[in-house]
Amino acid sequence: MGDFVAKYGIFSGVGGLLLLAAIPLVVRYLRRQHPTAAALPSPIQPLEVEVVPLWFEVSLSQQIPDVRVWVQVVNYLSRELRLSDVTATYCHINQGPPLENIPGGELRIPGHRSWQIMCRRTLLDAETKVFHTVPWRDQFEGNLHVRIRGTAGKKPIALDLSGFAMRGWITGLPSHPSLKRAPTA
Numbered sequence: 001m002g003d004f005v006a007k008y009g010i011f012s013g014v015g016g017l018l019l020l021a022a023i024p025l026v027v028r029y030l031r032r033q034h035p036t037a038a039a040l041p042s043p044i045q046p047l048e049v050e051v052v053p054l055w056f057e058v059s060l061s062q063q064i065p066d067v068r069v070w071v072q073v074v075n076y077l078s079r080e081l082r083l084s085d086v087t088a089t090y091c092h093i094n095q096g097p098p099l100e101n102i103p104g105g106e107l108r109i110p111g112h113r114s115w116q117i118m119c120r121r122t123l124l125d126a127e128t129k130v131f132h133t134v135p136w137r138d139q140f141e142g143n144l145h146v147r148i149r150g151t152a153g154k155k156p157i158a159l160d161l162s163g164f165a166m167r168g169w170i171t172g173l174p175s176h177p178s179l180k181r182a183p184t185a
Contacts, residue, residue, distance in 0.1 A: 047076050048152070048157065049074065049152075051072070051146050052071065052072040052073075052074065053069075053072075053165075053166040054071055054072055055070055055166060055167060056068065056069045056070070056091060056142055056166060056169075057168055057171065058123070058131055058171070059172060060123075060128065060131055060170065060172030060173060061172025065122065066120060066123055067091070067102060067120070068119070069088040069091055069104075069120075069144065069166075070116055070117070070118050071086070071117050071119070071146060072116050073086065073107075073109060073114060074114040075109040075110070075111060075112065075113055075114065075115075075152075076112065079111050079152045080109065080111055080152070081110075081111075081150055081151075081152045082108050082152070083106060083107045083108070083148060083150035084106055084149050085103075085106070085147065085150070086103075086105065086107060086146070086148055087102065087119060088101075088104070088146055089101060089145045090144070090145040091143070091144050092143045093168070094141055095134045095135070096127075096130060096131050096134055099121075099123075099127065101121070102119040102121045104118065104119035105117075132173070132174055134170060134173060135175050139168070139169060140170055141167055142167070142168060143163070143164070143165060143166075144162075145161065145163075147159070148161075
């Protein structure tokens with residue numbers, strides 16, 4: 001190989017200049033052949049809004065049974081975040097029925113702040129009956145999906161997040177150990 005370079009003088013004089021001029025042409029050609037490689041976003045994107053599930057509570061002992069789901073919404077932006085819709089779209093507690101569309105309402109979160117949001121709705125009679133059959137435990141686990149819609153300035157914010165695991169309680173279960181049953185005769 002060394003004899004070839006010495007014989008034809010590739011890296012000396014004009015040959016070296018031609019080689020340096022050819023490098024940008026080769027790079028442009030390769031970018032045209034693979035345009036997606038240059039357009040890929042960086043793998044780490046800063047978060048704008050984050051949702052952190054906190055806990056849930058199903059209250060069966062109230063006059064009107066309800067479900068409450070608490071989430072923390074974090075605004076990483078410097079602008080105020082105006083949320084027009086915060087909804088727990090799906091919440092399935094281990095042995096209970098799947099609960100859908102638990103609204104949280106509208107909210108404003110200042111820049112670089114977070115806020116706890118309670119999503120709440122009354123239970124349907126069928127849901128209440130199923131929860132009354134659930135055996136008592138200290139704590140329950142659930143699966144949660146959350147939808148967030150809003151704006152930060154003129155920028156629209158839309159998140160549909162799923163697969164959150166969270167813990168919570170079911171109060172007022174008839175199978176609670178503290179409830180004494182009358183002896184059967």
